[in-house]
Amino acid sequence: MAFTFFFRDSQTLELLVEAAVPALRGQAFIHVWDAGCACGAEPFTLAILLREQMSSFLFRNVRIHATDIDETFAAQVASGVFAEQEVKRIPGRLLERYFQPAGRPGHFQVVEEIRERVRFERHDLLSLEPIRHELSMIVCKNVLLHFEEREREEVLRMFGEALRPGGLLALEHTQKMPGPLADLFEQVAPHAQVFRKLRTAHRHAPHVGQAAPAPRRHGAHARAGP
Ligand SMILES: C[S@@+](CC[C@H](N)C(=O)[O-])C[C@H]1O[C@@H](n2cnc3c(N)ncnc32)[C@H](O)[C@@H]1O
Numbered sequence: 001m002a003f004t005f006f007f008r009d010s011q012t013l014e015l016l017v018e019a020a021v022p023a024l025r026g027q028a029f030i031h032v033w034d035a036g037c038a039c040g041a042e043p044f045t046l047a048i049l050l051r052e053q054m055s056s057f058l059f060r061n062v063r064i065h066a067t068d069i070d071e072t073f074a075a076q077v078a079s080g081v082f083a084e085q086e087v088k089r090i091p092g093r094l095l096e097r098y099f100q101p102a103g104r105p106g107h108f109q110v111v112e113e114i115r116e117r118v119r120f121e122r123h124d125l126l127s128l129e130p131i132r133h134e135l136s137m138i139v140c141k142n143v144l145l146h147f148e149e150r151e152r153e154e155v156l157r158m159f160g161e162a163l164r165p166g167g168l169l170a171l172e173h174t175q176k177m178p179g180p181l182a183d184l185f186e187q188v189a190p191h192a193q194v195f196r197k198l199r200t201a202h203r204h205a206p207h208v209g210q211a212a213p214a215p216r217r218h219g220a221h222a223r224a225g226p
Pocket of ligand 1: 035067
């Protein structure tokens with residue numbers, strides 16, 4: 001069982017949402033990637049924080065692509081059902097607003113408005129294939145630390161490719177941006193690992209005379225829009 005919990009490092013997620021929301025107001029399709037989402041506590045936290053800052057109308061434009069290499073999380077993310085023990089860190093007001101009794105003792109279910117914005121998909125970050133492009137935000141916390149330095153750099157470069165210009169990336173506290181990628185992202189605030197994409201990142205610059213590979217789409221689940 002992967003270690004995760006609701007509102008983990010909420011300071012970073014709150015800062016991410018605060019920095020993102022003004023630009024999101026003008027976007028008809030808001031695609032967010034939570035990479036390495038485990039059982040769903042993190043993508044549901046993110047959805048709740050976004051809903052707190054958005055009207056119900058704008059929130060309907062949000063699609064959180066929650067991915068993990070471990071497919072066993074699919075059922076829990078789809079049901080949004082969590083044991084009382086797992087929801088105890090959620091601030092009371094938010095627990096009351098975004099959770100309901102799950103129909104089995106000692107369990108709560110994320111309300112439909114939040115649940116329907118989050119979709120699980122199996123995805124291996126080391127495939128270096130983004131789940132899609134033109135993403136508004138990527139959250140990847142407590143995953144990259146398990147990778148080798150070269151792999152981390154490749155994955156972060158792939159995130160740079162997948163984000164729309166001005167899109168935001170959130171990492172955990174201890175995850176610094178590698179030096180070679182410093183010209184791709186700017187740090188949004190000195191005390192949090194939240195970065196804004198500066199320009200289009202090219203992971204594989206083609207050699208002279210060689211065509212760039214056509215981007216491949218990963219997975220087959222429905223998209224919220226272009
Ligand atoms: C410690 S959990 C982090 C969960 C959540 N992001 C958080 O910070 O609370 C790490 C997750 O990364 C996933 N993971 C590990 N290697 C991965 C890979 N190559 N691609 C995608 N997910 C991976 C694990 O299955 C696990 O669910």
